[in-house]
Amino acid sequence: MSTAGPLIEAQGLTKRYGAFTAVDGIDLTIGEGEVFGFLGPNGSGKSTSILMMLGLTEPTDGTVRVCGHDPSRNPLAVKRQVGYLPESVGFYGDMTGAQNLRFTAELNGIPRRDAEPRIAELLDTVELEDAANQPVGQYSRGMRQRLGLADVLLKQPRLVILDDPTLGLDPAGIVWLLGIIEELSARQGIAVFLSSHQLQEVQRVCHRVGIMSHGKLVLEGTVAALTAQTDAGGFRITLKVEGANAALDTALAALPSVREATRSGIDVVIESDEDVRAAAAAAVHEHGSRLLEMRANDRTLEDIYLRYFQEAVA
């Protein structure tokens, strides 16, 4: 397998349903071992883009190549190397978890003796070893989602495409899933393409994110780069300071890149272009006040969230 070239390369990828444009000319490149967050509110064209990457629907216009192959012309070459977890994954309810995985192994042509230890290992990874011999019909949604993850990893993919994997998971489940994703990328070098409408939850594991809105890829880059791209960027730092005085207020407002510093009682709010937490803490110390608490909010992500995600709700 060649390691040269990107795993996903989309150019002007477009899907129209009649007069409605679901995906409007997106350009994307995903490299080996990368975790890419494909974010956007519901109905912004994420799933349709994924379907085109897997050859499950044909693009109206533009091209996409996955692992160097055209998914509509050469779907098998793509599907041998790519694991796909659909939005609402289903299993054969009358078969057990292990039987379902065994069937997937057969479909992938994995010999029995290789498949068995791998299935046991994966069931262990997704913490389903106790439920392995239970019919999937009795599984909870979270368990099915975890079995789905095992199912996707069974073929030892180079790239994993997860369509809204956090949907329907409880907070603990989401933390667990994100941990697994980080591990896949860091330890096994598997690239992860992760779609979600939960920007704030998934962004911490993503090397890069792309934000979809009304079928268009409106922003793309590292979270840090997005900060620079957005005018309203910057940080809001909130502090609780015991024994604050006017001299401290002046000193905080005078810190480099600070636009505004306001205080009411012990609460201080600093608006700045850069993260000035260290300097602010030093200033508090110099003025003989005691710092009780300090927090920095990434304004960019908040703004992005408000602009692209909540408009879909409104």
Place this chain on the structure above:
Amino acid sequence: MTALFFKELSDHFGRRRFALLLGLVALGLVWGAFVDLGQLASSGRQFFFLDVFRTTAGVPISLLSFLSFFGPVIGIALGFDAINGERTQGTLARLLAQPLHRDSVYNAKFLAAILTLALVVASMMIVVIGLTMFRMGIAPTGEEVIRLVGLGLVTTAYLAFWLALAITASVLFRNTVTSALASIGLWFALGFLITLLGGVLADRVVPDIETADDAVRHVNIESWANRVSPSGLYSEATSILLDPIGGRALNLFTIEQGRLEGLLSTPVSAAQSLQLVWPHIVVLVGMIAILLAASYVRFMREEIRA
């Protein structure tokens, strides 16, 4: 594809529809046990093992009529949720994310169901023939065996038609209930309505039967209408196969001709009967091919959304 084929096969023989399939074989058992063989034997007919399938002596309806009426239910039962069932279950997207061609999914399902039908038809026939042999202490002749194998093939093709119809419905309709109802609706339309309409049409075109010519035209219109219906084709084909003497008379015209030539009292050979049913088999298989091609094209280009 083999993995999917064997999974489908084990599904059919698994708990899901086992009762229905077993029911058909059990039916053969009941028929084989209750058919009034004494009455059959005393009628002095030549082809004993063929008559067992056609007779109503001792049973409410002949086994053949039963297959013709209710065989479609089995074909439909094996196919109505083939594709949309996977879709509702959410397994279709996962299945198609594995390295197998879309047509393999389709073919594996169709072939596994066909093999199931063939096995059920064969088991039922073997049960009936076996019971008859046991009760009478005679074995079928070579001639009868050939005709019975022909019957098995035609019956399987007939059930496969309804299977293909149901699989097509399962591709066209997202809901399994809708596809089941659509298949059953078409079963009524193709199985019964066409035959009735054929009679009405014949009465319209030839209102008064005065001459022999009129009679021939009347019957011809009816039998052509019958040949559009798979059930009509099936009854015609089976009567040719199981009734070596009267069955080859496809319409009044051949009866007249046969009488003139004095041929009607002697049976035709199995090879000749097979030659006569060949067109019926070709038409049935053609109908299956048209249905499958239509749903195949639709399925291959369809968007598979989870």
